[in-house]
Amino acid sequence: MGESPFRLRIAALLRPLEFAARDDFAQLERVRDLDRTVTLAAEQVCALAIPAEAKGIIARVAERFASPPIADPASRVRDALEVLRPIAQPSWAEAQLEASTASLPGLGAKRSELLARRGLRSVGDVLFHLPVRYDDRRSLQRIGDLTVGQRATFVARVLGSAFTARRGRYRGRVFEAMVGDETGTILLKWFRGGDSISRQVKKGAHLLVTGDVKRYRFDKEVAHPEISQLEDAAGGADALQKGLGIVADYSTPEGIHPRAFRRAVSAAVERFADLVPGYLSASGNALDLPEPADALRALHEPASDSDVAALISGEVPARARLVLEELFLLELGLALRRSGTTAEAGIAIPAGRRAAAVAERLPFALTQAQERACREIAVDVARPHPMNRLLEGDVGSGKTVVAFLAAVAVAEHQHQTALMAPTELLAEQHERTLQKLASDAGGQDGLRIARLTASLSSVQSKQVRAALKAGEVDLVIGTQALLQEGVDFRALALAIVDEQHRFGVRQRAALTQKAAGGLAPHTLVMTATPIPRSLALTLHGDLDLSVIDELPPGRSPTETLLFREGEGQRVADLIRATTARGEQAYVVYPLVAESEKLDLRSATESTERIRAAFPQLKIDLVHGQLDAAARHAAMARFAAGDTNLLVSTTVIEVGVDVSNATLMVVEHAERFGLAQLHQLRGRIGRGRKKSTCVLMARGVSEDSEARLRALLQTTDGFEIAEADLRIRGPGEFLGTRQHGRLPDLRIADLVRDVRHVVTAREAALETLRRDPNLRSNPSLARAVRARWGDRLSLASVG
Ligand code: ADP
Ligand code: MG
Numbered sequence: 001m002g003e004s005p006f007r008l009r010i011a012a013l014l015r016p017l018e019f020a021a022r023d024d025f026a027q028l029e030r031v032r033d034l035d036r037t038v039t040l041a042a043e044q045v046c047a048l049a050i051p052a053e054a055k056g057i058i059a060r061v062a063e064r065f066a067s068p069p070i071a072d073p074a075s076r077v078r079d080a081l082e083v084l085r086p087i088a089q090p091s092w093a094e095a096q097l098e099a100s101t102a103s104l105p106g107l108g109a110k111r112s113e114l115l116a117r118r119g120l121r122s123v124g125d126v127l128f129h130l131p132v133r134y135d136d137r138r139s140l141q142r143i144g145d146l147t148v149g150q151r152a153t154f155v156a157r158v159l160g161s162a163f164t165a166r167r168g169r170y171r172g173r174v175f176e177a178m179v180g181d182e183t184g185t186i187l188l189k190w191f192r193g194g195d196s197i198s199r200q201v202k203k204g205a206h207l208l209v210t211g212d213v214k215r216y217r218f219d220k221e222v223a224h225p226e227i228s229q230l231e232d233a234a235g236g237a238d239a240l241q242k243g244l245g246i247v248a249d250y251s252t253p254e255g256i257h258p259r260a261f262r263r264a265v266s267a268a269v270e271r272f273a274d275l276v277p278g279y280l281s282a283s284g285n286a287l288d289l290p291e292p293a294d295a296l297r298a299l300h301e302p303a304s305d306s307d308v309a310a311l312i313s314g315e316v317p318a319r320a321r322l323v324l325e326e327l328f329l330l331e332l333g334l335a336l337r338r339s340g341t342t343a344e345a346g347i348a349i350p351a352g353r354r355a356a357a358v359a360e361r362l363p364f365a366l367t368q369a370q371e372r373a374c375r376e377i378a379v380d381v382a383r384p385h386p387m388n389r390l391l392e393g394d395v396g397s398g399k400t401v402v403a404f405l406a407a408v409a410v411a412e413h414q415h416q417t418a419l420m421a422p423t424e425l426l427a428e429q430h431e432r433t434l435q436k437l438a439s440d441a442g443g444q445d446g447l448r449i450a451r452l453t454a455s456l457s458s459v460q461s462k463q464v465r466a467a468l469k470a471g472e473v474d475l476v477i478g479t480q481a482l483l484q485e486g487v488d489f490r491a492l493a494l495a496i497v498d499e500q501h502r503f504g505v506r507q508r509a510a511l512t513q514k515a516a517g518g519l520a521p522h523t524l525v526m527t528a529t530p531i532p533r534s535l536a537l538t539l540h541g542d543l544d545l546s547v548i549d550e551l552p553p554g555r556s557p558t559e560t561l562l563f564r565e566g567e568g569q570r571v572a573d574l575i576r577a578t579t580a581r582g583e584q585a586y587v588v589y590p591l592v593a594e595s596e597k598l599d600l601r602s603a604t605e606s607t608e609r610i611r612a613a614f615p616q617l618k619i620d621l622v623h624g625q626l627d628a629a630a631r632h633a634a635m636a637r638f639a640a641g642d643t644n645l646l647v648s649t650t651v652i653e654v655g656v657d658v659s660n661a662t663l664m665v666v667e668h669a670e671r672f673g674l675a676q677l678h679q680l681r682g683r684i685g686r687g688r689k690k691s692t693c694v695l696m697a698r699g700v701s702e703d704s705e706a707r708l709r710a711l712l713q714t715t716d717g718f719e720i721a722e723a724d725l726r727i728r729g730p731g732e733f734l735g736t737r738q739h740g741r742l743p744d745l746r747i748a749d750l751v752r753d754v755r756h757v758v759t760a761r762e763a764a765l766e767t768l769r770r771d772p773n774l775r776s777n778p779s780l781a782r783a784v785r786a787r788w789g790d791r792l793s794l795a796s797v798g
Pocket of ligand 1: 364365366367370393394395396397398399400401528552553657686
């Protein structure tokens, strides 16, 4: 595993030499055909795509073995081993691939710097910079047949050329050439670099031209075509031959001509491709796929009988191999990080009786999914290593209860739990929910719960902190401020984090300091943002996953309607009907940071309009600029049923749980993300009554229409997440919420290549089962570290 064609071949060259050298050359006489074996093996190494330096060294060895030894046969072998061994080391090939791009033809220091800014620093980076598309230049076209909008290759003679005296930006700088063949003429144009082009494009010259045919006024033209001279008698046919075929097209930074880059890539392939190792074994997962070196050749320089459509769509075995290799290293990195944290010392919380007893006294039975999650957590915390678990479940699936029961189990062992929410409002909501659960489950086993947020008076906050330190609080709820200095626990053992918040290295350290005995606490991350499982496994590859994929019984699915501009009357009818039944409604406005004032104004105006239209209804407006007390009061009135209608900006997004609310109107639904809308919608449909969600779309583009339709079709958060992912792509889907958690892959695409993700993950886990720290595979360990070491803080691999 992990061998490149070069390493395999050079090993074959070393083998007879090493054998001959054994026991102080005792075997030397007995090696048959040593000279022939060595020269043959050397020839085979030299035939590979490897640096000239290596070829030189090997060729000199071959030379000495081509004729019988002049003097001492042993010294000939000794010399050969001495020069060959260093380049046979894996580190030699690794260093070659790390060489600067400046050594490649067509680049040089300045361009190399431009590439480095795009992340292409080494020769290896260039090798793995795959084409973005392919030009099919296998057949020549005739100028008379060219059509606008097509990319074409044709041979033409220059009929005339000039710098045009244009006005404006390009004044006097545009170089134009009229070219033609026996079927017609076409104009070629250069807005930049005309000076050097004009030296090639002289009247009478024969050119091979490739470019996009565009319309210009009444004529056709090609701007910035790629050209090559066919004129010079000897090279003419050759240049034509070379120019025809399937040609790779790369995205290159400004200042690097595509042809220059292609030349550099081609040199990189020719000199370095066979140094590239493949870590997946051919007998296993990469079965029937080409070796990476061959895959690189097939993608950068496709054979002229390749399937262009397949190349363009990426459905070729060559790409699959490179994707698998890349994902394999990623999955190894993730798995190693996970095993790193699970090896740390933690606080064992053995299974007790209290959690089960408390669960018995809840007013409802746990769903099977909740029970499973509880069991998984119980098993984890019973180990003397920190738990790292993600609890993923749709809005309303009952994650809070699971967290509550975990805290109960911890409390039974006289340890403490901290629950961190992203906002104060959410912390308050959690406190209410958890207090209620605690009193429902009541009795002596009740949890002692406290909240520590900025809205407490300094006296209150002092009291809570003192109680925490004295161990008089079992569960404290707050924001990330809980991690601050001055908040001390007597015996913290479990940190629960709501919503996507992940601990960075610093926060982990802060948590560990607060935990009992300086041991890392167990952590449970709860998220209501469903991520397709395959993706979750990779994004959170360092976490174990519990999924609550079942809603508590007795919920009737929310009906979702899409209204457009001008359907205000239907909304008014729905509000009237809902409130007439004694049920309540939300009207939600987007709050976009840049235009906060504006949004607030529209929310305020709309509140006034609704008040005017329904004078009998009690209406409150809640927004982020209200102070906590006013917000709290308004929420409390709504939760108690004192108000009929709550107009709000998204600050209520996750903070409210009122089962009598059965209507939600989302204004400017097109401005929300799918996942956010799904979250909002989850605020209704929480009781047995039928609920309705109205998405008010104003000025909808095709794109947002497609997104909103996804919400009409399903209420399953996972399906919605898939749709969101498809529509927005993984970068944006994750980017906004995951704080750059998406690993920057060079070739693979986590969504598109999801089936490869699964394969690579299995291969990685299997590899680590056999060799937990990759100790017996140092070059693989180095590769993982080189690629992911920094990102995943893998200090101790290999
Ligand atoms: P989440 O945090 O996952 O969105 P919650 O924990 O807030 O969901 O639960 C949503 C609602 O469902 C709460 O009112 C909770 O009391 C209730 N609930 C939770 N589990 C169950 C269950 N097994 N049966 C019935 N109701 C439940
Ligand atoms: Mg919740």
